């Protein structure tokens with residue numbers, strides 16, 4: 001990844017539909033050869049952001065820059081960007097070959113080159129031999145791959161993908177995730193990928209952009225996003241978390257669940273109310289002594305690699321993962337080490353406390 | 355409950371036999387017999403003399419059909435892109451004139467186009483001299499376009515609503531501007547609508563006698579007018595009328611066959 005070369009820059013993008021503000025100031029840089037994923041719940045504005053990059057939606061305010069030049073008013077057909085649409089949008093009157101060749105024919109590519117490039121692309125997406133098939137008779141996964149080939153054959157600078165695997169079953173989805181990542185790396189094209197599936201985002205991306213209600217919540221590598229969520233929303237959206245409110249008494253001392261804990265964060269105001277995030281796998285079962293926060297095991301589920309349980313401590317239900325079995329009703333202590341306590345400024349987001 | 359498909363189709367078969375097959379046979383029979391019922395080809399020989407009127411009918415109907423297509427196509431397309439409620443309202447507005455009697459509508463045009471009709475009165479009132487409108491070929495074509503354009507709009511509109519917006523966006527995304535999208539996507543996808551709209555306008559237009567009779571005058575005597583006078587008018591001749599009808603039917607079938615052939619080819623070409 002060339003961290004220095006920015007392909008796209010979104011600057012303070014705002015967009016309203018029917019008087020409702022859908023995007024509330026999006027700032028985002030997309031770098032060359034980067035796999036960027038826009039992740040967020042349905043309706044948070046991912047598709048709208050992608051359509052602004054593709055040129056199908058004009059922002060109300062803010063700028064879209066392509067290689068440093070403002071392109072707000074450039075129509076889609078003049079942008080060196082191609083899109084894989086959410087519902088594929090294949091041409092029903094054309095066969096597989098002609099669907100893929102569509103973009104090449106428009107720029108009057110010589111027939112020999114068209115044949116060669118379309119064949120190459122179909123091979124890349126494992127559809128060799130499907131050239132003369134009708135697209136409406138293909139399976140969802142095959143249509144999906146035609147849509148990818150149709151976009152990639154034009155060698156775009158950037159490929160936009162809007163929940164491309166949304167309609168596929170789980171197994172095919174996993175296969176296509178690996179496939180897409182392989183294609184992206186072998187062609188060295190920038191991918192901007194939209195999904196609401198956090199696991200998909202974490203597996204495939206170089207950079208994850210977490211969005212909620214028209215705003216970017218956090219931008220970072222999958223590791224950053226998972227290990228250092230910037231706020232309660234990201235923490236709850238990415239993986240499972242215990243999110244509990246507390247008070248930051250001073251640097252490296254926080255109070256929550258009625259106890260003081262040593263932690264590694266600092267830089268908060270004295271006695272600032274904060275949100276504390278602790279991942280379930282970071283909570284350790286310990287003896288029920290006064291040394292630890294204590295509670296009662298309410299339920300236990302075997303998840304294959306580990307047991308997942310809920311432990312009630314006062315009025316808060318802790319999610320805990322442990323490889324050791326603890327019976328329901330047992331009194332246990334919860335050991336939480338300073339590195340595993342993530343402290344965040346309080347936001348309006350409530351999280352899924354308890 | 356199981357409905358026997360064979361049984362349910364019987365009413366239609368009876369209908370077809372009564373009102374399509376038998377009349378066709380009768381026309382065929384009368385066309386090749388004389389008044390006393392003996393076989394003859396004299397009627398057909400007589401009908402062939404009407405070919406100039408037939409040519410005129412086909413030309414005027416073809417011009418009207420092309421005009422309908424050119425006017426209806428962009429209209430139907432923009433209509434198909436409107437919101438659902440607006441689409442409903444627009445189809446209502448298109449159907450509205452059809453609630454009024456066909457003759458009445460054509461009378462109205464007569465009143466508008468007459469030598470001292472509405473248009474010429476308006477022209478005179480602003481100091482311009484009158485123009486000849488009524489009893490011209492143009493008036494006949496106008497009447498055809500006005501009366502039959504809904505039959506072009508509706509089938510076009512119905513295929514165009516099935517063209518998904520995302521497919522047009524995909525064409526745009528792949529580099530197609532307005533004209534390329536029209537030529538490579540919208541046109542081939544709307545071909546079935548073009549074919550049925552053209553048929554539904556051309557066939558009634560080529561055989562019309564009301565429009566030509568009321569707006570065309572003696573100089574625009576079309577094949578439909580001829581057939582009318584032979585069956586109902588002063589030159590009553592059942593046998594000759596049947597022969598002329600048969601000739602018209604053959605010409606319509608050939609025209610439509612040629613047209614369908616070319617439109618199929620177009621659709622295939624668009625694939626390449």
Ligand SMILES: Nc1ncnc2c1ncn2[C@@H]1O[C@H](COP(=O)(O)OP(=O)(O)O)[C@@H](O)[C@H]1O
Pocket residue numbers: 017018022040041042043044045046047048049
């Ligand atoms: N063209 C449009 N007209 C009106 N509302 C729209 C339009 N496009 C999107 N919206 C609204 O904007 C919101 C965000 O949509 P979208 O960007 O598709 O979200 P996401 O892809 O994250 O699910 C939704 O509430 C949607 O209804």
Ligand SMILES: [Mg+2]
Pocket residue numbers: 046047163
């Ligand atoms: Mg979406």
